[in-house]
Amino acid sequence: MSRKSWIFETLCKSPTDLDTIVEQYELTKFRTEYTSVGVKYTYRCALCKKFPSCAMQLQAKQLSMTDVDTFEISKFGKHDHEKRALTTRNFC
Numbered sequence: 001m002s003r004k005s006w007i008f009e010t011l012c013k014s015p016t017d018l019d020t021i022v023e024q025y026e027l028t029k030f031r032t033e034y035t036s037v038g039v040k041y042t043y044r045c046a047l048c049k050k051f052p053s054c055a056m057q058l059q060a061k062q063l064s065m066t067d068v069d070t071f072e073i074s075k076f077g078k079h080d081h082e083k084r085a086l087t088t089r090n091f092c
């Protein structure tokens with residue numbers, strides 16, 4: 001069963017914390033957006049090429065323009081590595 005909403009995970013107090021979480025979850029950054037309060041990063045599964053059905057995503061949102069070190073971390077879905085990308089073998 002996959003959840004369809006972002007779930008608050010934790011508050012990051014430093015870029016090092018953020019790196020640790022990203023590493024822990026085996027993610028890779030794939031989008032950077034700039035909002036009115038600062039930057040927002042979206043990460044997805046580092047193995048998504050191998051497992052295209054993996055829905056794991058993480059979002060790190062800067063909470064305040066004046067505090068560049070604090071990020072709100074939200075999680076979306078979870079790793080799903082049941083199905084590997086099919087190496088299509090055609091017998092024709």
Ligand SMILES: [Zn+2]
Nearest residue numbers: 045054079080
């Ligand atoms: Zn994954």
